[in-house]
Amino acid sequence: MMNVVYRNAGSLLLCLVGAMAVAQPGANKPAAATPASNPSAYTNATPSVLGLQQCIDVALQNNIQIRQGRLTVDNSELALRQSRLNLLPTTFFQANQALNGGRSINPQSNAFVQRSINSGSYQLNASATLYNGMSLRNTIKQNKLALEASEQELNATQNNISLSVAQNYLNVLTGKEQLAIAQRQLEVTQAQLDRTQRLVNAGSAPEANLFELRATLASNELDIVNAQNTLDLAKVALLQAMNVPINQDFDVEAIAVPDPGQAPYAEKVQQIFDVASTNLPEVKGADLRVKSAALGVQVAKGGLYPTLTLNGNLSSLYSSAANQQSLNGSSTQQLVGFIPNPDGTQTPVYTTIPGYDFKGVSYFNQLENNFNRSVSLFLRVPIFQGNLSRNRITTAKIQQQNAELTALNTRLQLRQQIETAYTNMRAGANRFRATQAQVASLERAFQAAESRLNAGAINATDYSIAKTNLDRARASLVQAKYDYVFRTKILDFYQNKPLGF
Structure with missing residues (x-):
């Protein structure tokens, strides 16, 4: 053989x-x-x-x-x-939904309120690398x-x-x-x-x-x-x-x-x-x-x-504490201070405060009102790593x-x-x-x-x-x-x- x-x-x-x-x-x-x-x-x-x-x-x-x-x-x-897909922009969507109680920050006005708040934020981000040394x-x-x-x-x-x-x-x-x-x-x-x-x-x-x-x-x-x-x-x-x-x-x-x-x-x-x-x-x-x-x-x-990156962002938010105010025709007098008199007495000073009615803002109206967009260039230069x-x-x-x-x-x-x-x-x-x-x-x-x-x-x-x-x-x-x-x-x-x- x-x-x-x-x-x-x-x-x-x-x-x-x-x-x-x-x-x-x-x-x-x-x-x-x-x-x-x-x-x-x-x-x-x-x-x-x-x-x-x-x-x-x-x-x-x-x-x-x-x-x-x-x-x-x-x-x-x-x-x-x-590696070919890495040339395309990177896009991602992120959302946050929260329920806060007690003393909280209204995400719409950034003011402290004493109540329970149901809030949500939404972002759509995109990023594209324009230059990174031909890597x-x-x-x-x-x-x-x-x-x-x-x-x-x-x-x-x-x-x-x-x-x-x-x-x-x-x-x-x-x-x-x-x-x-x-x-x-x-x-x-x-x-x-x-x-x-x-x-x-x-x-x-x-x-x-x-x-x-x-x-x-x-x-x-x-x-x-x-x-x-x-x-x-x-x-x-x-x-x-x-x-x-x-x-x-x-x-x-x-x-x-x-x-x-x-x-x-x-x-x-x-x-x-x-x-x-x-x-x-x-x-x-x-x-x-x-x-x-x-x-x-x-x-x-x-x-x-260096690495040069182009970034884009779309965002909006919602808060259950958001209110919309409107004049109701009434007014109130509010003491704002005193003016001293020559005889040593003081004359009170009042201001007229118009009356408002408050009502909540709908979910979709808040998303439209709070809509934000941004574009930015990010440059990263390596110096020492x-x-x-x-x-x-x-x-x-x-x-x-x-x-x-x-x-x-x-x-x-x-x-x-x-x-x-x-x-x-x-x-x-x-x-x-x-x-x-x-x-x-x-x-x-x-x-x-x-x-x-x-x-x-x-x-x-x-x-x-x-x-x-x-x-x-x-x-x-x-x-x-x-x-x-x-x-x-x-x-x-x-x-x-x-x-x-």
Whole structure:
């Protein structure tokens, strides 16, 4: 089985997935016909045959990391939406209703009265920031870049999951081919055993040859059991990559993977890296994080600048103690003082006070009479805040440097992955060519051994050795073929090449 681990294959992986799916029988069926739209259906009954695209669709829908990535994107969208709304004026309404008893202040006249008063005040306020060092605008740009980075990171996660499913899918195909080879080997041994049995019965071959062939047949049966076990484990790994319970009975569709060519891979490591560094979503996401952090520094610097705010206010109030007075035609005399006379006496002085009638003012009339409006400009100039703004700028710069190091490390890991993949590809090519030559030689040796056994020139032991060597070489060739093809396709993905099988 292939036991190859690739990480961060990048956005080009989806090209491989699509290319593989096109090569599958039935890959062009309508999407509604695939059970991938309902992953829960796989819990109880999996279709008898699954295509690669179906497996990837189920994995993408069931994977927890992808779900978390989508939540991160949703949260980034919300932050961007809120930062845009922060440009709009802030408006709020407030009301106060009070009941006071005893000596109270009439809110309408601000005079003390000895009575119970039911009062209410109402205000509608609006405030808009006209200037704050471009912090609001830069925050929008920063959050937009953060959203784009989250989307790229989600794409990278989807690519990694898809690649893992594709690798396990190919492992299942490898296991199936190795099982088929083991079964064909058993058939060849059984045919040779039947032929030898007839020769022994005719007295043309020793009976010892039967014992050797029966031992070889038993060994072939063991090879089938081992191949079946390996295939079952590959299916379990595929189901686990899809996040589906393993109590499923299914098979996978075959992919027409051609034999690799003999020409060496054309592109070198640097060429592959130059293309990959501009296409992989994890690299794009890291670069976007750097730009977002740089804008974070500008947002922090906005705290050093003055803030200019426009405020508006509408208000009114009501009081149950409010009265409206009107003349009623009566009057009263009220002593206001005395004027001294020469003889030492005093002459009292009176004033005429007109009479009034008092009546309460209605609720809506009070709101109309007490209605007030105001507009103001508020300027706040920071002078000293415990070095808070400076520290925020320093923190933002540290975050920017950390984002730059993360982007640098992402490119470093990418180069190392490409170097490893390229080296593995060359090793896989050498292994495939060597195994291919080995199989060709062993096939000729086996044909000669089979002819000599039939002629009685060699014993069954020599025949069994020749057959076992050929069987092992054929199984190794299948594994080498899938391994080499998969490694070359990974390098193709890095370069965004159109792929096909």
